[in-house]
Amino acid sequence: MDDSVGAIAPEVESILAAARERVGGSDRVTVDARSLPAAFEQAEAGGRVPLVAEIKPTSPTTDGERTDDPVELAERMVAGGAAALSVLTEPDHFGGSAETLERVREAVDVPVLRKDFILHEAQLDVVEADVVLLIVRFLQEDGTDDLSDLVAAARDRGFQVLVETHTEAEVETALEAGADIVGVNNRDLAKLEVDLETFERVSESVPGSVTLIAESGIHTPEDVRRMRGAGADALLVGSAIMDHGADTDVTANTRRLTDAETETQT
Numbered sequence: 001m002d003d004s005v006g007a008i009a010p011e012v013e014s015i016l017a018a019a020r021e022r023v024g025g026s027d028r029v030t031v032d033a034r035s036l037p038a039a040f041e042q043a044e045a046g047g048r049v050p051l052v053a054e055i056k057p058t059s060p061t062t063d064g065e066r067t068d069d070p071v072e073l074a075e076r077m078v079a080g081g082a083a084a085l086s087v088l089t090e091p092d093h094f095g096g097s098a099e100t101l102e103r104v105r106e107a108v109d110v111p112v113l114r115k116d117f118i119l120h121e122a123q124l125d126v127v128e129a130d131v132v133l134l135i136v137r138f139l140q141e142d143g144t145d146d147l148s149d150l151v152a153a154a155r156d157r158g159f160q161v162l163v164e165t166h167t168e169a170e171v172e173t174a175l176e177a178g179a180d181i182v183g184v185n186n187r188d189l190a191k192l193e194v195d196l197e198t199f200e201r202v203s204e205s206v207p208g209s210v211t212l213i214a215e216s217g218i219h220t221p222e223d224v225r226r227m228r229g230a231g232a233d234a235l236l237v238g239s240a241i242m243d244h245g246a247d248t249d250v251t252a253n254t255r256r257l258t259d260a261e262t263e264t265q266t
């Protein structure tokens, strides 16, 4: 067996156990979504690296918690040139909430991704978002809905879908399920280690027609250029922008990465 599909880390098991228990909404959510690919094109046209900046108050691999107002963080990220935002809504391990996402989406004009561990259709019916995340690895477990069914259910409600992968085999599964926005997570959910080579390797199997996002472990302008060089249409960055523990300038942290391809960048 490929070791990338081996046992998942205990922290991740705990996230999944909580996700299995979480009930969804009882009323069907429908959304008029802001286009993610259009937001990426607009950033590119303006000379900015298309970047999804993530509001993640804490995580199992983070020391400390950022407690500033998420709406202020969101506004600072957009001021720093973020093309889109990602908001964790997982409450038990990431300090997120649906209410935070709702407030953020009201405050900004850019598309907002709901970052959560969706395993069942009803879990789509929690909050309006422009994009929802579906993680291939977790939808291969027993007792979850099928990826293809969830993709269809999400689109029926108006959501765009980001399908997250970590291996070539998962990319294939994502494409078979009809994914047109694919993320490659540099973080291995079995070991929780980050390796940017993952994107470089796995991106080769993603066709050019798909919107491709490099996720996790991107910290420096050099990392940005490396992922873009390997074919990333956009990047998903959390920790380097949130900078947990330190109280740094989130606008500047964002700008440093969205400017990574401009001439004056050192």
Ligand SMILES: O=P(O)(O)OC[C@@H](O)[C@@H](O)c1c[nH]c2ccccc12
Pocket: 054, 056, 115, 116, 164, 185, 215, 216, 217, 218, 236, 237, 238, 239, 240
């Ligand atoms: O903080 P980082 O290393 O920049 O990573 C952001 C994002 O990719 C990461 O938070 C993430 C990727 N996939 C996920 C799935 C669920 C929760 C979180 C994630």
